[in-house]
Each structure stands twice: as C-alpha cells, then as structure tokens.
Amino acid sequence: MTSVQDAILQRSSTSKYQPDYVIEPETLAQLVHLAAHSPSAYNLQNWRFIAVTAPEAKSLLREAAYGQPQVEAASATFIVCGQLAAHKALEQRLGESVSAGIIPQSIADSWVKAASQSHEGNAQLQRDEAIRSASLAAMSLMLAAEELGLATGAMGGFDGEQLKRHFPLNEEDLPVMLITIGKAAEGNWAQKARRPLDEILTLI
Amino acid sequence: MTSVQDAILQRSSTSKYQPDYVIEPETLAQLVHLAAHSPSAYNLQNWRFIAVTAPEAKSLLREAAYGQPQVEAASATFIVCGQLAAHKALEQRLGESVSAGIIPQSIADSWVKAASQSHEGNAQLQRDEAIRSASLAAMSLMLAAEELGLATGAMGGFDGEQLKRHFPLNEEDLPVMLITIGKAAEGNWAQKARRPLDEILTLI
Numbered sequence: 001m002t003s004v005q006d007a008i009l010q011r012s013s014t015s016k017y018q019p020d021y022v023i024e025p026e027t028l029a030q031l032v033h034l035a036a037h038s039p040s041a042y043n044l045q046n047w048r049f050i051a052v053t054a055p056e057a058k059s060l061l062r063e064a065a066y067g068q069p070q071v072e073a074a075s076a077t078f079i080v081c082g083q084l085a086a087h088k089a090l091e092q093r094l095g096e097s098v099s100a101g102i103i104p105q106s107i108a109d110s111w112v113k114a115a116s117q118s119h120e121g122n123a124q125l126q127r128d129e130a131i132r133s134a135s136l137a138a139m140s141l142m143l144a145a146e147e148l149g150l151a152t153g154a155m156g157g158f159d160g161e162q163l164k165r166h167f168p169l170n171e172e173d174l175p176v177m178l179i180t181i182g183k184a185a186e187g188n189w190a191q192k193a194r195r196p197l198d199e200i201l202t203l204i
Numbered sequence: 205m206t207s208v209q210d211a212i213l214q215r216s217s218t219s220k221y222q223p224d225y226v227i228e229p230e231t232l233a234q235l236v237h238l239a240a241h242s243p244s245a246y247n248l249q250n251w252r253f254i255a256v257t258a259p260e261a262k263s264l265l266r267e268a269a270y271g272q273p274q275v276e277a278a279s280a281t282f283i284v285c286g287q288l289a290a291h292k293a294l295e296q297r298l299g300e301s302v303s304a305g306i307i308p309q310s311i312a313d314s315w316v317k318a319a320s321q322s323h324e325g326n327a328q329l330q331r332d333e334a335i336r337s338a339s340l341a342a343m344s345l346m347l348a349a350e351e352l353g354l355a356t357g358a359m360g361g362f363d364g365e366q367l368k369r370h371f372p373l374n375e376e377d378l379p380v381m382l383i384t385i386g387k388a389a390e391g392n393w394a395q396k397a398r399r400p401l402d403e404i405l406t407l408i
Contacts, residue, residue, distance in 0.1 A: 001207040004351040008238045008344050025407055032405045034212045036398050038343060041360040043396045050406045057408045096397035103393055131332055132360070132380065135339030139242060140212050143347060147208040156245040156336070168406060176336065189307055192247045193300035194240050201236045202254045202372060203229055204261045 002147040011142065012191040014151035015070040017182035023053075023075040027148065031181075032078075035141035040133040042111040045093055046086030047137045048173055050079040057167075064162035065178060070153060074180035079163060080138045081173040082130025084123075087115040127174065134176035142179060151184035206351040215346065216395040218355035219274040221386035227257075227279040231352065235385075236282075239345035244337040246315040249297055250290030251341045252377055254283040261371075268366035269382060274357060278384035283367060284342045285377040286334025288327075291319040331378065338380035346383060355388035 002010075028051045040046060052061050053076045061079070062071040071077050094108040119126055142152040155178040163175050206214075232255045244250060256265050257280045265283070266275040275281050298312040323330055346356040359382040367379050 003205040004208055004211045004347045005238060007208045008241050008348060011241070011243075013243050028407065029401060029405060033401055034209060036401070036404055037212050037215070037395070039215075039217045039346070039358045041358075045399050045404075048404050048406075050408060052408050054408055093399060094396075100397055102396055127332075128335055129360070131335045132339045135336045136343045136358070139340045139343035140347070142243070143208045143344070144212060154243045154245075154340070156333070167408065191241070192298075192306055193304055195249050195297060197233060197237055197240070200240055200249075200252050201233060202252075203232065204254060204256050204258055204371065 004143065007143045007146040011146045011152070012188065014153045014180070014184050014188050016185040016187045017070060017073040017075065017151070017180065018185045019073045021075050021183040023150065023181065028076055031141050031144050034144040035137040038133075038136040038140045040136065041129055042090060042115045043094060043097065044086040044090060044115065044129065044133060046083040046130055046133045048081040048083060050081070050167055050169070052077045052079065052167075060166040061178075064166060065155060065158045068155065068157065070180045071178070073182070073185075074153075075182035078141065078179040078181065079167060079175055080134050080141075080177045080179060081169065082132075082134035082176045084126045084130055084172045084174055085119070086126070086129065086172075087112070087119040090115050130174045131176050134174075138177050138179060145181055150181050151188070153180045154178070155180065208347065211347045211350040215350045215356070216392065218357045218384070218388050218392050220389040220391045221274060221277040221279065221355070221384065222389045223277045225279050225387040227354065227385065232280055235345050235348050238348040239341040242337070242340040242344045244340065245333055246294060246319045247298060247301065248290040248294060248319065248333065248337060250287040250334055250337045252285040252287060254285070254371055254373070256281045256283065256371075264370040265382075268370060269359060269362045272359065272361065274384045275382070277386070277389075278357075279386035282345065282383040282385065283371060283379055284338050284345075284381045284383060285373065286336075286338035286380045288330045288334055288376045288378055289323070290330070290333065290376075291316070291323040294319050334378045335380050338378075342381050342383060349385055354385050355392070357384040358382070359384065
C-alpha cells in the first residue's frame with residue numbers, strides 16, 4: 001500500500017525496463033478497472049485501452065512509436081484512446097446508474113440532451129473531450145501501477161495512422177497516449193525538476 | 205493515508221459542499237505542488253492553476269460556469285489551465301534538471317529541438333498537449349485531495365472567454381477544467397456505474 005502522495009512524488013517517467021519481467025493479464029485488467037473509475041464529463045467514459053504484450057504486436061507498436069525501444073522492453077504498453085462521438089452512447093452508458101438508483105432518469109435525460117447539443121457536429125469539442133477523459137484515466141492508471149511496484153512511462157510520440165493500421169482501433173478511437181509499464185531496470189533518470197510553485201499557482 | 209486504489213475507488217464527483225468549510229492556502233498549495241509532479245511531454249510542465257476562494261471571485265466564476273452553484277459552495281475552485289506554445293519555455297524549464305545532473309545537456313537540447321519542430325505553428329498539437337498535461341495534473345490533484353479527506357468535482361462546463369475576462373489568464377493559458385474542492389455535504393450521488401471491462405480493454 002502506497003499513499004497517494006508518495007505514489008505521486010516517487011513516480012518517475014521510466015524508459016528502461018527489465019525485458020523478462022511478465023505482468024499477468026489480471027494485473028493489466030485491474031489497472032484498467034481502476035483507471036476507468038476516473039471522472040469524465042457527463043460520465044461519458046469515453047476511453048478505451050489496448051494492452052500490448054505479444055512480441056509481434058510490440059514490434060509493430062515500436063515501429064509506430066518511431067522506434068522507441070522501451071515499447072519492446074516494457075512488459076506491456078497501453079494504447080490509451082479517447083473516444084469521439086461518445087455522446088451517442090451516453091444514454092446507454094448512464095442506464096446502469098439510473099437502474100441502480102444512483103441518478104434519476106430525469107438527470108440522465110438532461111445530460112444526454114446537453115451532451116448531444118454541444119458535441120453533435122463539433123469535432124473540436126469531441127477531440128478535446130476524448131483527450132481530457134483519456135488523460136485523466138491515464139494518470140489514475142500510472143499511479144495505481146506505482147502502488148503495485150510497477151514503473152510507467154507516458155509517451156506522446158507515435159504515428160496515429162500507423163497505430164490505426166496495425167491495431168483494432170475504430171473510427172471513434174483517438175489514440176491519446178502510450179503508457180509503457182513494467183519493472184524498472186538500472187539507468188533510468190531520476191524524476192526531473194519541477195517549476196517553482198509561485199510560477200504555476202495563483203490564489204485569488 | 206489512503207492507498208491509491210482506495211482513493212480511486214472511493215472518489216466520487218461531488219457537487220454539494222459544506223459552504224462554511226475553509227481550506228487553508230497551504231493545503232491548496234500542497235495539492236498543486238503534488239499535481240505538478242505529474243508527467244508531461246518533454247517535461248513541458250505546461251500547466252497553471254488559479255485557486256479561487258474569495259467570495260467576489262467565486263461569484264464571477266460561478267457566472268462563467270453557467271451559474272452552477274457548487275462553485276460558490278465549495279471551499280475553493282481550481283481553474284486548471286494548460287499552456288499553449290510551451291515549447292518556447294522548454295529550454296529554461298529543463299535547465300534545472302540539467303544543472304542538477306538529472307538529464308544531460310545533449311538530451312535537453314534534443315528535446316527542445318524536437319518540441320520546437322513539432323509544436324511551432326501547430327495550433328492543434330499545442331491545444332492537444334495543453335489539454336493532455338492539464339488533465340494528467342488534474343487527476344493527480346483530485347486523488348491527492350481525496351487522501352486529505354477532501355471531495356472534488358471536475359467540471360467541463362464553463363465559458364472560456366468569460367474566464368479570460370475576469371481572471372488573470374494569459375494568451376497562452378487554455379482553461380481545461382474547473383475543479384471544485386471542499387468538504388462534501390449530504391445529498392451527493394454515489395459514484396456512478398462504470399462500463400464493463402470487456403468493453404474498454406483489449407489484450408493483444
């Protein structure tokens with residue numbers, strides 16, 4: 001068990017991994033289960049995770065990630081996607097919360113209406129929302145991994161078109177981030193220095 | 205102390221707050237300190253946080269948030285911004301990591317070059333990157349708050365132009381999310397139901 005604060009402060013973006021370390025599918029699933037408890041606008045849950053562990057798939061993924069070696073050395077790499085046009089699935093996604101008595105039907109209806117009005121035909125908002133939700137989930141996943149003693153590295157450098165060609169992504173899946181995960185090897189950098197607080201925080 | 209897993213599973217988007225509960229500035233600062241330890245591409249750290257606690261500022265913020273009452277009831281609301289054109293500040297931001305011997309100068313130089321080449325003149329990438337970084341930081345902040353016994357609510361519903369008029373945001377500050385924070389009152393919804401895992405996870 002790791003406190004949230006310790007997980008945040010200890011975690012460091014990792015690019016060197018022990019290549020023989022295996023993470024069980026159950027562990028990858030548990031991390032996605034936790035990531036999916038992140039918040040999203042209207043509870044859209046507009047995210048999807050492809051966990052890549054098979055050697056041939058890793059090799060294709062490495063190519064799509066401009067050859068970065070950590071994709072093959074890590075036990076797994078998550079392709080974290082946000083989903084476009086998620087408002088179309090919202091009614092169904094909120095259904096379970098209504099059935100369970102968590103939110104009233106009237107609220108679900110009003111959210112579906114509001115989300116549809118703002119998202120329909122608004123490609124920029126759909127993209128923003130996909131990136132926002134996927135990134136929130138990605139952070140939860142990385143902190144949950146830290147608690148399990150697993151190192152992670154978030155990567156923004158990849159060719160989205162190549163990913164779409166080689167992996168089962170739908171038209172609506174927008175790849176937002178790759179997250180490598182595994183046991184850290186020797187030779188990773190320490191956590192990098194951060195900007196001073198007074199540069200990033202304004203109290204009003 | 206709360207485990208990461210418990211913080212993720214317990215946290216629930218909160219809209220009803222105890223209006224008299226005060227969060228000290230030191231606590232708000234500590235939360236931003238932690239949030240800023242989130243990863244960002246090239247360690248851009250392209251985020252900024254405005255913590256709004258003064259009654260008149262809360263009232264203006266509530267207006268910009270389409271009148272949503274939790275902005276006034278919460279102890280504070282963070283305006284979480286991503287920053288555009290962050291590649292221009294990257295050389296300076298990596299300087300401290302170089303001085304501290306965390307990364308070599310040659311790596312800092314190559315990151316500055318790569319970030320400049322990809323971000324310069326690419327408004328969409330700058331926007332994506334701002335949303336990505338701010339959202340990662342936002343999730344760390346919310347989980348850190350949960351550990352302190354504080355409830356949070358992420359809000360995407362606000363008028364960015366109105367925010368820019370009433371709050372000291374620069375041209376580069378893109379408001380990505382509001383996060384209300386405080387002590388939960390009675391009457392909040394339980395955490396909403398999540399999609400089944402087999403719908404969001406593919407193992408390859």
